Amino acid sequence: MATFNISKDDEFLDRSEGQAAKFYIPQPLSRIHDLLQREKKPLTSTMLPPVARARFERLITMFDLGDPDTLRLEMSKCCAIISGSAALYVFHPNAFTPGDVDFYVPHSTANRFICSLHDRGFFDNSADDKKATYPSREIVAVSRFWKRGNARSINLIITQSVNPLAVVVQFHSTLLMNAITGRGVICLYPLLTLPGRSVMMVDTPKARKCFAKYGRRGFRFQSIFASHECLSSAYCRNARRSLEDGDVLSVTFQYQPQSMNAAIHGLTPFHWQLGPMRS
Numbered sequence: 001m002a003t004f005n006i007s008k009d010d011e012f013l014d015r016s017e018g019q020a021a022k023f024y025i026p027q028p029l030s031r032i033h034d035l036l037q038r039e040k041k042p043l044t045s046t047m048l049p050p051v052a053r054a055r056f057e058r059l060i061t062m063f064d065l066g067d068p069d070t071l072r073l074e075m076s077k078c079c080a081i082i083s084g085s086a087a088l089y090v091f092h093p094n095a096f097t098p099g100d101v102d103f104y105v106p107h108s109t110a111n112r113f114i115c116s117l118h119d120r121g122f123f124d125n126s127a128d129d130k131k132a133t134y135p136s137r138e139i140v141a142v143s144r145f146w147k148r149g150n151a152r153s154i155n156l157i158i159t160q161s162v163n164p165l166a167v168v169v170q171f172h173s174t175l176l177m178n179a180i181t182g183r184g185v186i187c188l189y190p191l192l193t194l195p196g197r198s199v200m201m202v203d204t205p206k207a208r209k210c211f212a213k214y215g216r217r218g219f220r221f222q223s224i225f226a227s228h229e230c231l232s233s234a235y236c237r238n239a240r241r242s243l244e245d246g247d248v249l250s251v252t253f254q255y256q257p258q259s260m261n262a263a264i265h266g267l268t269p270f271h272w273q274l275g276p277m278r279s
């Protein structure tokens with residue numbers, strides 16, 4: 001029988017106290033903290049870009065996707081993002097190795113992005129229809145791409161919306177609400193995701209199998225957010241969030257002036273509300 005933890009408010013409250021740990025020092029990013037300590041620099045986000053970039057490049061090498069810089073450029077031009085387990089991997093590189101990479105691209109630019117995958121030696125197999133595993137009204141089509149000599153495949157998910165994040169905020173839990181864009185990485189619920197915790201959005205037998213899989217990788221799931229003020233907390237099912245709000249963690253791949261948030265460039269404005277648990 002599958003086992004996984006769903007904890008109630010109290011446990012989460014214990015872990016979420018201590019605002020000092022906010023965003024930059026939690027366990028999964030401890031390497032960045034080590035770097036900062038060694039160089040005796042103030043704790044700012046300026047050490048993050050090279051780390052985010054190195055992790056992205058490791059992922060691209062793992063899947064034999066070719067030159068990472070031109071891939072990032074194509075992603076930006078096509079408004080394509082990487083989400084799912086591969087985007088989570090960037091925040092938790094030691095927890096697991098992703099089995100596939102999911103690219104999300106709007107239908108308007110999908111053909112162009114498919115061409116760039118072909119240029120990188122990837123070919124799709126039309127017999128591989130995986131749409132059923134991505135249940136969302138937002139999804140137009142799903143295809144799997146293979147490359148000769150590479151056991152790992154990539155998935156291309158074509159979205160109805162011009163903003164592929166519309167699919168990301170419908171995922172089964174906050175754990176997967178992360179994205180790699182052409183310019184950086186984004187985490188929509190960093191106070192949960194960075195310490196390896198998550199709130200469930202869907203409670204079905206199939207979703208529970210997924211939670212169990214991530215549970216074996218050390219992630220923990222809960223059914224509710226910690227006690228909060230509904231009108232002021234971003235960690236609430238009723239909160240109307242914005243990609244530009246201060247609760248989204250975004251890290252660019254290159255050093256940028258603090259005022260410029262390039263990681264979300266091309267994806268704003270974007271708003272979402274989680275809503276009640278789906279079953």
Ligand SMILES: [Zn+2]
Pocket residue numbers: 228229230231235236237238239
């Ligand atoms: Zn609330």
